[in-house]
Amino acid sequence: VRWVGMAASGAASPRPPSLKKRSHSFDQGPRDHAAARSHSFDLGPRAETLATRQDNMSMPTLPRGFSFEGVVPEDCRPMFARKRYAFLIGILLGGGSVLYVTKRAVEQSDLVGDFLSSIELSALRAQVAEQVRLLPEFNFRRAPDPGWSEPKARKPGRPGLVAVEEGVRPHYPVIMIPGIISTGLEMWAGRQCAASYFRQRLWGTLSMLRLFTLDRECWLAHMELDGLTGADPEGVRIRAAQGFEAADYVVGGYWVWALLIESLADVGYSPSNMHVAAYDWRLPYRALEERDFYFTRLRSQIEMFKQMHGRKVAVVGHSMGANVWFYFMQWIKSPEGGKLSSAWVSDHVDQVVMIGAPWLGAPKTMTGLYMGESRDFTYLTGALGSLVDAVMSPVVRRRMMRAWPSVHSLLPMGGNTVWGDAASAPDDPPDIGTSHGALLQRREGAETVPELTMDEVRERLEADALRTQALPDDSGEKRFRMWYDLRVGTPDELVHPPEAAWVNPLKSPLPFAPNLTIHCLYGVGISTERSYVVDVPPPPPTPVAPRKGEESPAELAACAVPETVPYLIDRSVQAVNITNGVRLTDGDGTIPLLSLGYTCERLWRQRAAYNPSRAKLVTREYKHQKSSGAALRGGPESADHVDIMGNAEMIGDILRIVGGQELQDRVISDIARISDNLDERLFGSAGRKPALPPPSPTPDAAEVVVAEAQTQTAQAAAAPVTGSAPQLERCDDPPPAEEVA
Numbered sequence: 001v002r003w004v005g006m007a008a009s010g011a012a013s014p015r016p017p018s019l020k021k022r023s024h025s026f027d028q029g030p031r032d033h034a035a036a037r038s039h040s041f042d043l044g045p046r047a048e049t050l051a052t053r054q055d056n057m058s059m060p061t062l063p064r065g066f067s068f069e070g071v072v073p074e075d076c077r078p079m080f081a082r083k084r085y086a087f088l089i090g091i092l093l094g095g096g097s098v099l100y101v102t103k104r105a106v107e108q109s110d111l112v113g114d115f116l117s118s119i120e121l122s123a124l125r126a127q128v129a130e131q132v133r134l135l136p137e138f139n140f141r142r143a144p145d146p147g148w149s150e151p152k153a154r155k156p157g158r159p160g161l162v163a164v165e166e167g168v169r170p171h172y173p174v175i176m177i178p179g180i181i182s183t184g185l186e187m188w189a190g191r192q193c194a195a196s197y198f199r200q201r202l203w204g205t206l207s208m209l210r211l212f213t214l215d216r217e218c219w220l221a222h223m224e225l226d227g228l229t230g231a232d233p234e235g236v237r238i239r240a241a242q243g244f245e246a247a248d249y250v251v252g253g254y255w256v257w258a259l260l261i262e263s264l265a266d267v268g269y270s271p272s273n274m275h276v277a278a279y280d281w282r283l284p285y286r287a288l289e290e291r292d293f294y295f296t297r298l299r300s301q302i303e304m305f306k307q308m309h310g311r312k313v314a315v316v317g318h319s320m321g322a323n324v325w326f327y328f329m330q331w332i333k334s335p336e337g338g339k340l341s342s343a344w345v346s347d348h349v350d351q352v353v354m355i356g357a358p359w360l361g362a363p364k365t366m367t368g369l370y371m372g373e374s375r376d377f378t379y380l381t382g383a384l385g386s387l388v389d390a391v392m393s394p395v396v397r398r399r400m401m402r403a404w405p406s407v408h409s410l411l412p413m414g415g416n417t418v419w420g421d422a423a424s425a426p427d428d429p430p431d432i433g434t435s436h437g438a439l440l441q442r443r444e445g446a447e448t449v450p451e452l453t454m455d456e457v458r459e460r461l462e463a464d465a466l467r468t469q470a471l472p473d474d475s476g477e478k479r480f481r482m483w484y485d486l487r488v489g490t491p492d493e494l495v496h497p498p499e500a501a502w503v504n505p506l507k508s509p510l511p512f513a514p515n516l517t518i519h520c521l522y523g524v525g526i527s528t529e530r531s532y533v534v535d536v537p538p539p540p541p542t543p544v545a546p547r548k549g550e551e552s553p554a555e556l557a558a559c560a561v562p563e564t565v566p567y568l569i570d571r572s573v574q575a576v577n578i579t580n581g582v583r584l585t586d587g588d589g590t591i592p593l594l595s596l597g598y599t600c601e602r603l604w605r606q607r608a609a610y611n612p613s614r615a616k617l618v619t620r621e622y623k624h625q626k627s628s629g630a631a632l633r634g635g636p637e638s639a640d641h642v643d644i645m646g647n648a649e650m651i652g653d654i655l656r657i658v659g660g661q662e663l664q665d666r667v668i669s670d671i672a673r674i675s676d677n678l679d680e681r682l683f684g685s686a687g688r689k690p691a692l693p694p695p696s697p698t699p700d701a702a703e704v705v706v707a708e709a710q711t712q713t714a715q716a717a718a719a720p721v722t723g724s725a726p727q728l729e730r731c732d733d734p735p736p737a738e739e740v741a
Contacts, residue, residue: 160266179319372398523639528587
């Protein structure tokens, strides 16, 4: 792009830059400057050497007046100023291409024809104008391109180089665990319709988009798992990609882990002391071990790093990667899993860093499994929203989520006790009106009234699972089951949690690892979906049965009652903290604050039964700051659930942690009030209590036995409150000597 701009500006004999090698660097050269515009860091001292490297990088001579330290020069701006229009043209061409290729795939039902005949052109024009108005303003004449360096006083520097200047060097070997959908999936065996895709990624690259667009049913047939067993379809083998490229980028240049990996490399890390533990994120967690031996391999990798470097490791997980690690800590000490003990975690892991962890789940998962809806599909309304639904309907979206058992691990945990009821919820603001505890609400005049609570939706989802399990194999509807126990635990379950509860911190305690430090890093200050205003969809058209004796297979199929969803989000509802029918709360744009912060900020700090060894907790919150200019993704101060992986301050904190430095708490949100309210619902007592006292630095076997005896004695002596968690003693209230004995 820069070469074309320079040619247009009259630069002498420009040559196009070399495109032989893909760049993954913060230090953005001419080959990757488009990525620099979407995520910006101060180039730091390396910028000074760029001019001397022009010949080696096949760069043309820079135009007169060109500078890395200023805004885009005036003679380059006209081409950049037209980018907004090119972006809009791209949207129109892309939409037309989707319509063209989709029409061939759905020719029998004439889906596109039905859609086009059902709308008025005037309404479509109005909807297009409205959506264009909502697009970001790409005006490069008014604002500097965020891909270009600004004074350090205004923008953070490249975090890896800043950390090097601070003296940060590798200390702990690093294990990275990606989140859901951020690991590429490759095809090792498939059906004839995808025969040309051997070892190509059916998730995570443009190959996925190509196959999905040309033959959606073929793509679904390969990506869907058996909803009852979690097994691959017959004749299909889809497996996780391996190595750093498994999770650095998703679909072209959409970075996920790339910026953190590069920053780790800046301070001295390499493949010999850091590892990405990629996995098939569709599988139920137990199948990760049964099919792929994932937890056995993860254990071996950690043991090998400790043996090689003589130090315990640091584990860094993002999103669902935190749930996978929590499950692993239960697996390693269980007779049903690794058959070891909590001492293994204490002996091999020193630092755990979890980024945007959905410890208590997310409401959008419940609505996705129940009715195929979430906020992600409400941004386009009217005719354009109908176009999206024509290509990917709520029924298809629900079918996909039910075909991926791992999604169930992200369902909201604790039911109404944690997430509230029709009367109130722990995270309700003072002037909420209808409580967030009513997960689904309906419009009644100018107000909204409760429709279904979290428990009621879960009960309906469980009933729907039982209904589908009774369907024949050829019914066409996806059969599925509920995979995890997400309820509040009892004292007995806390001592010996069942496998189905290993993802649930309300039923499974942390391992006995007194030297372990757990860091919870997450973003705040972004409107996040919490509850929904819904409407009942219109009934499907009544099929006309053929005359008896004249039935054909096609006619019988057409006669079947089509699958429907029970509710749709009412996109027409707009009000304070309600956008397109979605009621919003604080969070990181995907996970509400209640789920991100409560376990680290309160549960594990003050409840001994959930943290028996009193492991150290550190909570770090990052306030979201919108990027300036034309960045299509968040900049270096974004706290969005995915874009926080490029947050310069957070990356710097991670580098300090793995470099052996200690961090302190930083809480800027309303999590203390929310935790007080949730404590009242769970334990019948509110208010911040003193943190648990630190444990002995080198526990022996006798101390482990005493600590476990203390926990079990407290659990046995406490009478649980009906419908809530058990009343548990504090670790700083020692039991009588005879009980310890």
